[in-house]
Amino acid sequence: MIDARIDIRIATPDDAGLLADLGSRTFGDAFGQQNAESDMKAYLASAFGERIQAEEIADERSVFLVAEVAGETTGYARLRRSDAPPAIPGQRPIEIVRFYSEQAWIGRGVGPALMAKCLELAASMGGDVVWLSTWDRNARALAFYEKWGFMRVGGQQFHVGDDVQSDHLLARAVD
């Protein structure tokens, strides 16, 4: 159910701190309960921090989207023009590197608003295929991506600390 107007904006260098906090918190909320604390700590420290997100924002191949409702941050996504694993079809791949709604906003339209903008942006970035990697235990996200036309094209490993997990590789054409 969409119960509020969701605005999507492109992040600026001033958002590095916000994205570091948001990234760490939403990853922890989504996967903390299913992972050992030491693995989560190690992953969060390696992936999130103001300096890390500042570098990612500065990367010209990369775009962060921030979702807001009445000025409150409700989610974010990161797109990147990237080399893709061989399983990904297409010539000009765009990766959805991160895709997260704040817990309180799950099921309330933030995911759909972010995905619509990701697909629009992927087209304007010249991509012909959008792809991503998601944990094989992440049933809700897998259902969401399927709804948005993504198909499973393969798999790959994902490391959370010392834990080696199995991800699905999903892809869909850019309209």
Ligand SMILES: CC(C)(COP(=O)(O)OP(=O)(O)OC[C@H]1O[C@@H](n2cnc3c(N)ncnc32)[C@H](O)[C@@H]1OP(=O)(O)O)[C@@H](O)C(=O)NCCC(=O)NCCS
């Ligand atoms: C991925 C995410 C942004 C999608 O947003 P959302 O608000 O959940 O999106 P929607 O509610 O439109 O779609 C989720 C679908 O999964 C279904 N679903 C809910 N719980 C489910 C479950 N346990 N198993 C399978 N499907 C489930 C919902 O019913 C819904 O489908 P429907 O519209 O047909 O009812 C959001 O779930 C999220 O932030 N999850 C945590 C972070 C995450 O996993 N990110 C992806 C990392 S790759």
